[in-house]
Amino acid sequence: MVPELATRLDLAVSAARQAGAHLRDLYERRGELVIEQKGRNDFVSRADREAEALIKDLVAAHYPGDAFIGEETGAAGLAASAGAIWVVDPLDGTTNFLKGAHNWCVSIGLVLDGVIAAGVIYDPLRDEMFEGAVGDGARVSGRPIAVSTVTDPGEGVIGLGIVPRIGADRFSDDARALLATGMSFRQVGAGALMLAYTAAGRVDAYFERHMWAWDATAGLALIQAAGGAALPYPTGPASLKGGAVLAANPVLLARLEDRLGGLDAPVAGA
Known part of the structure; x- marks a missing residue:
């Protein structure tokens, strides 16, 4: 370092x-x-x-x-x-x-x-x-x-965040797509803590269609430090608009990303 x-x-x-x-x-x-x-x-x-x-x-x-x-x-x-x-x-x-x-x-x-x-x-x-x-x-x-080594979504647990900026229909579509893989999910009401749990392998992945930078940045660093990967996330002035967060080990990340659509689409109110 x-x-x-x-x-x-x-x-x-x-x-x-x-x-x-x-x-x-x-x-x-x-x-x-x-x-x-x-x-x-x-x-x-x-x-x-x-x-x-x-x-x-x-x-x-x-x-x-x-x-x-x-x-x-x-x-x-x-x-x-x-x-x-x-x-x-x-x-x-x-x-x-x-x-x-x-x-x-x-x-x-x-x-x-x-x-x-x-x-x-x-x-x-x-x-x-x-x-x-x-x-x-x-x-x-x-x-x-270290992040989880689970690569089959059907054997995994995903932390799933929801915020008012994401409409109920969009969230329902996302949850349906993820649950269709056989994954179970957790929601504890603190996205940063769930990212820390992802880094520690306590859950296998985390997804939130929009997170503010102050909620996401530390957790994304921890996940990468622990051998995981995540979608690209904005930094600097661009981070003030926030972005989508999907993080897991690299293999599971790719498989989950394939199940979700429009992750780079703008979010109303962001």
């Missing part, structure tokens, strides 16, 4: 752990939080904003020249020529968090010179730290992880 990436990855791990500790405290006091609605089934509270501010301040203190994309604060310092970009969802699975469910996480992705390079996804309640850099392997809490 190149030194500049290694030091940033170390900082990402530290930032995720600090943000996670703050979120865990607020989770225990979530009844005190004021909940705001950003859109249909899309909620936010001070927990999201404070965790993002903590991460953003740490990045700025160590790497003031780096660009930053956050779910709550948007893009800062972003330009086509930006060498390093931090892509952050401070709390993926906000609805789970606010309802007292367990599936939520902190997601920090790193893009270097236009390439998704590294990622950290931290589950504070289980104290599981997923981290990795493309070409250098991936780990959970220090233990090496």
Whole structure:
């Protein structure tokens, strides 16, 4: 791993752990939080904003020249020529968090010179730290992880994400096509966490027709670091529109892609 990436990855791990500790405290006091609605089934509270501010301040203190994309604060310092970009969802699975469910996480992705390079996804309640850099392997809490070796969809489990930007008919068509292969599916309400589980082989693949960059970047880095593959995903300014995510081991990825249509089609509202 190149030194500049290694030091940033170390900082990402530290930032995720600090943000996670703050979120865990607020989770225990979530009844005190004021909940705001950003859109249909899309909620936010001070927990999201404070965790993002903590991460953003740490990045700025160590790497003031780096660009930053956050779910709550948007893009800062972003330009086509930006060498390093931090892509952050401070709390993926906000609805789970606010309802007292367990599936939520902190997601920090790193893009270097236009390439998704590294990622950290931290589950504070289980104290599981997923981290990795493309070409250098991936780990959970220090233990090496790898994507599933299942290549037959009929033997596999796929994480399947749904968002309001995708119409019910499109989602139904996608689910029908995937289930027709014999796959079973899981949905936990936190796409970044499901991508981490894909990297660790806990599910065999993940598909979401549209994911924002802050949800997808860290997980895509982890999956590639763990020996997997994914559809091309935009970086830099183009990533602000998000894109389709399909990830698995290379053989399974190709077989699933054949079953799905129009993955490069624009999504309304993106």
